[in-house]
Amino acid sequence: MRNAWLVVVLACGLAGCATQAELAVRDRATCEGFGFEPGTTPYANCLMSQSQQRDQALRDFIRDQRAASDRAMQNARPVYCNQTLTGYVCN
Numbered sequence: 001m002r003n004a005w006l007v008v009v010l011a012c013g014l015a016g017c018a019t020q021a022e023l024a025v026r027d028r029a030t031c032e033g034f035g036f037e038p039g040t041t042p043y044a045n046c047l048m049s050q051s052q053q054r055d056q057a058l059r060d061f062i063r064d065q066r067a068a069s070d071r072a073m074q075n076a077r078p079v080y081c082n083q084t085l086t087g088y089v090c091n
Contacts, residue, residue, distance in 0.1 A: 027051065 018026070031046035032038070081090040 023054070 027047050027050040036043035036046050079090050081088045
């Protein structure tokens with residue numbers, strides 16, 4: 001469950017919390033800016049490419065975050081504490 005929430009939070013952050021409609025508007029503007037005409041095969045390919053690039057960027061971001069988390073866990077060392085008369089001593 002924790003991983004599912006992490007993916008949602010990361011996806012929202014990476015996409016700037018944009019709705020699907022907002023992303024579609026951006027994609028259309030990008031493809032039209034490249035000179036592709038709506039309704040043509042190259043335009044459809046451009047839209048698909050925009051979506052695939054966004055999906056890949058999200059996958060890369062999640063992979064990098066997991067790798068950073070794994071490295072942090074590998075570098076973590078246990079902490080041992082002993083109770084004394086005046087409190088606790090930890091190393």
